[in-house]
Amino acid sequence: MEPLLTFDEDLLTGTVVDRPNRFVVRVRFDDAPERAFLGDPGALEGTVEPGREILCSPADDPDRATDYDAIAVDVEGVYVSVRTALANDLFERALSRDAIPAFDGYATRKREPSLPDHGRTDFLLDSPDEETAYVEVKSCTHVEDGVAKFPDRQTERGRRHLRSLDALREDGYETHVVFVVQRPDVERFRPYREVDPEFGDLLARVRDAGVGVHAVTTAFEPPHYRLRNDDLPVELG
Incomplete structure (x- = not known):
């Protein structure tokens, strides 16, 4: 590839x-x-x-x-x-190639768009049916026994992002969070509840409400970064 x-x-x-x-x-x-x-x-x-x-x-x-x-x-x-900011570049490049099935036909309209209420998110996309989609991208590197886990520290910022996505969903927008696991030795993704149980509960709640939750894996094979799994199973419990 x-x-x-x-x-x-x-x-x-x-x-x-x-x-x-x-x-x-x-x-x-x-x-x-x-x-x-x-x-x-x-x-x-x-x-x-x-x-x-x-x-x-x-x-x-x-x-x-x-x-x-x-x-x-x-x-x-x-x-x-160990380059957290790279997750956004990897996602956008995969998006431009229609390499992630969940975002087939989507295109970047703007990076780091302002949100209607306050703050920013990572991407504003145009969907195939010409609607607006907001996407938050999270970099993940912690893996235990083939399971990628996020976050590996308490993250009030991450919880705030989930709440913002859910508020946008309530206003009628399409919203997603994408976990880019920056290593290939992974079989599935789960929230790291032992570290931040509130984040895990919130992630499950917003997905049930309609926020898209996705995970992909990448591999660094110096000097190249490649997409390894374009649809990593997500288990929220």
Whole structure:
């Protein structure tokens, strides 16, 4: 399958030393550890762990506090992408190719549109029947025994997004949330109720009310990102 995206910058292989804060991981390449920006502020338990192989890209910006960007971590032979913002690009590229059955014939009208009441969501789409559809995209990397789980930290922001989608649905708009699992070693998706039971309950409630809930998986095979599963089973319980 043709790649969704290709990473065109240099990649360096290092080893995770530690994670001093949510947005920084220290990486050893040859000598002293270097600081790399971590674009995924999640807990990342089992992923960003000392001793794991990590791919980083040099950042040529003297004003930055970090000299590298963390790109992906090798977890038992599988590269796990640690770039949360990339989920939107992967979804949009798959959408443009009609590669996700649930969105066949849809097209992007606008990214990060303002909502009628307040705030923003990730995408405003035109549906095949010329209606409006709002889509929120969530990046997911936590996997246990083949089950992708979101969120891996408490997320009031995520709960607020679900409530906004449900309010839009009540106003007559088509709404969806899409979980982009940025690793391929997955068989199904579930909300991570042990971490955020309210999010899990809310996700089930809005789906029952008519909000579309979808999940897909991607694979990073350096330097390419590919769509692996275009319709990952979603189990809400």
